[in-house]
Amino acid sequence: MDWISIFIYDTTWDFAAEIVIRTTIMFCLIILLLRSTGKRGIRQLSIFELTIILALGSIAGDPMFTEDLPLIQAVLIMSLVLFLYRFFTWFSTKHKLFELLLEGKPTYIVENGMLIMEDVKKGKMSHDEFFAEMRQQGVRHLGQVEVGLLETDGEFSVLLFPHEGTQYGLPIFPKEFQATKAIKDGQLYACMHCGYVECISAPNEECNRCHLSRGWAKALNNKIVN
Ligand SMILES: [Zn+2]
Structure with missing residues (x-):
């Protein structure tokens, strides 16, 4: 087993520095995006909200350490997910049936x-x-x-x-x-x-x-x- 390849592989100091920058930016973006969903905090999530969190999480993760993944793509995708969240939420206030589909009922x-x-x-x-x-x-x-x-x-x-x-x-x-x-x-x-x-x-x-x-x-x- 090659421990060097497991832990380091082809990581350079340069790329490590890039990871710091990428992660900091994505981290700030996640906070910004979650703040703009309009939710005040999260105690329990509905399935719909959990979907959004999962989607945002996986989109945000990759660009943190993938060299050939420009941040702009992640920003685009995250904005789209946020737009969908807002649109679905707005639409479900207009149509009861849709709300039922999205959130279920008590x-x-x-x-x-x-x-x-x-x-x-x-x-x-x-x-x-x-x-x-x-x-x-x-x-x-x-x-x-x-x-x-x-x-x-x-x-x-x-x-x-x-x-x-x-x-x-x-x-x-x-x-x-x-x-x-x-x-x-x-x-x-x-x-x-x-x-x-x-x-x-x-x-x-x-x-x-x-x-x-x-x-x-x-x-x-x-x-x-x-
Ligand atoms: Zn009984």
């Missing part, structure tokens, strides 16, 4: 303290993922949640029940999200698959809502603390 995950089964089945998001999201927002059980919505940028929006509206619901913290082995009289249990709450008589009873028997966890009705 998805209901929880409604009235129960999980919406259709979307969970489609695999848009796993139990674990949105339980974690809700825990971070201070939710202890689904009975506190009126609406849980998955936004198109992957953010999770939660609308809580007011104190007096809090219902019995499925606990979402790991120690409480446990299938019960023995049923206590007068205790309510929540289906661990869909969050449906009922009085059951056996730990392996089938859920009346999702018709599965994935176990039952002791339902909670603690009010939200904020």
Whole structure:
């Protein structure tokens, strides 16, 4: 194995200096271009935005170290990508259908303290993922949640029940999200698959809502603390 060729190959001091200049220019250009998208910062990206970032990234990378690649070509391509981004964004505000195509639509995950089964089945998001999201927002059980919505940028929006509206619901913290082995009289249990709450008589009873028997966890009705 030729280590010299792996690390240095035909790099000259001259070209190393050129790389410094090329990289500095491209770096400044990326900042300039991303600033001019009008976005203030990026927490979560929609697929559409991610596409733009990926495109800009790969266009910006090559001219940093490719000797026979003039920067003007990269500038042209990046300007075009930016123009497309702006045009698509503008067009999607005019046409709802196009926006749907570009960004998708928000998805209901929880409604009235129960999980919406259709979307969970489609695999848009796993139990674990949105339980974690809700825990971070201070939710202890689904009975506190009126609406849980998955936004198109992957953010999770939660609308809580007011104190007096809090219902019995499925606990979402790991120690409480446990299938019960023995049923206590007068205790309510929540289906661990869909969050449906009922009085059951056996730990392996089938859920009346999702018709599965994935176990039952002791339902909670603690009010939200904020
Ligand atoms: Zn169920």
